[in-house]
Amino acid sequence: MKIVIIGGGAAGFFGAIITKSLLKDAEVVLLEKTRQPLAKVRVSGGGRCNVTHHCFDSSKLSKGYPRGAKELLGAFHRFQPRDMVQWFEERGVGLKVEADGRMFPITNSSQTIIDCFTDEAQRLGVAIFLNADVVRIRKELSWQILLGSSQTIEADKILIATGSTQKAYSWIQELDHSIKAPLPSLFTFIIDDDLLIGLAGISVNDARVEVLGLRQRGPMLITHWGLSGPAILKLSAWAARELATVSYQTELYVQWLPEHHADSLKALLNDKRRTVPKQQISAEPLGGLPRQLWKKLVEKAGIEKERIFAHMTKQEVEQLVVQLLKTTFAIKGKSTNKEEFVTCGGVALDEIDFRRLESKKHPGLHFAGEVLDIDGITGGYNFQSAWTTAWIAAHAMVNK
Numbered sequence: 001m002k003i004v005i006i007g008g009g010a011a012g013f014f015g016a017i018i019t020k021s022l023l024k025d026a027e028v029v030l031l032e033k034t035r036q037p038l039a040k041v042r043v044s045g046g047g048r049c050n051v052t053h054h055c056f057d058s059s060k061l062s063k064g065y066p067r068g069a070k071e072l073l074g075a076f077h078r079f080q081p082r083d084m085v086q087w088f089e090e091r092g093v094g095l096k097v098e099a100d101g102r103m104f105p106i107t108n109s110s111q112t113i114i115d116c117f118t119d120e121a122q123r124l125g126v127a128i129f130l131n132a133d134v135v136r137i138r139k140e141l142s143w144q145i146l147l148g149s150s151q152t153i154e155a156d157k158i159l160i161a162t163g164s165t166q167k168a169y170s171w172i173q174e175l176d177h178s179i180k181a182p183l184p185s186l187f188t189f190i191i192d193d194d195l196l197i198g199l200a201g202i203s204v205n206d207a208r209v210e211v212l213g214l215r216q217r218g219p220m221l222i223t224h225w226g227l228s229g230p231a232i233l234k235l236s237a238w239a240a241r242e243l244a245t246v247s248y249q250t251e252l253y254v255q256w257l258p259e260h261h262a263d264s265l266k267a268l269l270n271d272k273r274r275t276v277p278k279q280q281i282s283a284e285p286l287g288g289l290p291r292q293l294w295k296k297l298v299e300k301a302g303i304e305k306e307r308i309f310a311h312m313t314k315q316e317v318e319q320l321v322v323q324l325l326k327t328t329f330a331i332k333g334k335s336t337n338k339e340e341f342v343t344c345g346g347v348a349l350d351e352i353d354f355r356r357l358e359s360k361k362h363p364g365l366h367f368a369g370e371v372l373d374i375d376g377i378t379g380g381y382n383f384q385s386a387w388t389t390a391w392i393a394a395h396a397m398v399n400k
């Protein structure tokens with residue numbers, strides 16, 4: 001049997017390894033269109049590679065996927081982060097868990113993951129062809145894969161793991177598959193606002209953010225161009241399609257102290273008036289907010305820098321509470337998160353049999369990874385969906 005995997009990214013490489021390990025007599029060929037496979041693995045997590053998320057509850061894990069949650073729920077019962085951690089450990093790659101649940105190799109280097117995959121593929125005998133650009137697939141007695149070099153490769157079964165490339169979507173559509181329009185996900189917001197000037201690099205441990213009626217909560221980072229951090233990245237994932245419809249220009253609302261409401265904030269300010277009446281308001285941050293940010297919020301509320309708590313008017317209390325509960329920013333556009341990029345969109349999920357990650361239209365044609373209309377929030381979710389879908393597809397290809 002000859003099985004061809006198209007795409008040398010995370011899903012493709014893992015799919016090739018699992019396929020060959022299950023059926024050692026099969027000829028397993030991996031085609032990668034560039035000179036460097038596993039490119040996203042290399043840059044993930046700032047070069048550390050966030051391989052998965054430390055959540056072993058399939059129901060909770062599936063909630064991290066704006067698109068594909070329902071389909072992945074059953075898939076995670078078969079192969080989930082616990083299984084991936086074990087797979088790495090069996091090959092000498094230890095993983096560590098960070099406070100937010102992200103999992104990285106102990107070495108803090110994506111090269112560890114790349115070496116693990118390439119060594120395992122070589123040990124098993126996976127044939128890897130680089131600069132192999134697929135331009136078309138057709139089905140005759142066997143699958144025919146046409147390359148840009150005019151070469152044709154035959155296959156009994158195919159796993160498509162090409163990621164979110166428009167060129168691949170075009171020849172997938174020729175196979176009568178529908179493509180949900182690919183759009184950016186997991187991006188940061190470009191914001192030009194006086195409140196943020198001089199605050200680049202300051203982070204808030206917990207904030208609630210809202211855009212177009214959608215909300216997320218978590219740590220947030222002020223950057224030179226606007227806002228980033230887990231809260232913003234999660235919001236961009238859940239609101240990816242909605243933000244695209246408004247050309248990434250709309251209002252963002254930030255609640256700086258999400259544990260509080262208007263009455264509790266007023267109580268905190270009144271307590272300050274009693275305990276430190278002669279202290280300047282701008283020098284006494286509430287709720288552990290960074291001092292520089294607090295000063296800006298006090299200024300935006302229209303309160304003079306020298307104003308002390310004893311002289312704080314009822315109107316000033318109201319204005320400051322409004323800023324703490326709902327600062328409004330104008331989003332001017334989006335920016336990528338470091339060198340990483342994720343898209344929503346891809347092959348329509350209702351055309352895929354998720355028990356086998358197989359096309360409902362063409363038996364023997366399988367899909368895995370980001371080529372599907374699946375995407376997760378930040379934190380290792382996207383790699384885990386790649387590992388899971390590739391694992392299921394590999395088992396399906398070697399079992400009738």
